[in-house]
Amino acid sequence: MTLKQTLTEDMKAAMKSGDKTRLGVIRLVNAAIKQKEVDxxxxxxxxxxLAVLEKMVKQRRDSISQFDAAGRADLSAIEHTEMAIIEHYLPAKLGEAAILDAIDAAVAETGASGPADMGKLMAVLKPRLAGQADMGEVSKLVKQRLAG
Structure with missing residues (x-):
């Protein structure tokens, strides 16, 4: 079953159970997916x-930090709830050790040796780690690996 089918089935289940919060978030996700397909x-x-879901989680994180800075705990709590529902559909996150292993494998595969090869290395890692790691964190680890 594809991720889109899973979302549709979960939306039906949320309708039947009356879970308005989950239903609303899944509808937002489906709308974002549909918008990208149309565009x-x-x-x-x-x-x-997965890329759409990751983008939505990142938007929620940004909103949470802004709401927390503004002292709006009520709005921050709503964003936390939405983010938890969206993250349910993302694969489990890899630990730092697994990410470093993937970086080492990509370095061996591409022959990357210095900071100039970062783009080449990230191009190999991005499809492999999509949905499993924060690419900002991966980028930092790649910089460290190539610098030292």
Whole structure:
């Protein structure tokens, strides 16, 4: 079952159970997926759907930090709830050791040796780690690996 099908089934279940919060978030996710499909005139596969979900989680994180800074705990709590529902559909996050292993494997595969090869290395790592790691964190680790 694809991720889009899973979302549709979960939306139906949320309707039946009366879970308005979950239903609202899944509808937001489906709308974001549909918008991307319409904009790009393509049918999104699971990796592309994961990218949409990751973007939505990142937006929630940004909102949470802004709401916390403004002292709006009520709005921050709503964003936390939405983020938890969206993260349910993302694969489990890799630990730092697993990310470093993936970086080492990509370095061996590409022959990257210095900071100039960072783009080449990230191009290999991004599809492999999509949905499993924060790419900002991966980028920091790659910089460290290539610098030292």
């Amino acid at each position: 790009e005139r393509v049918e999104l596969d699971d990796p592309a759907v």
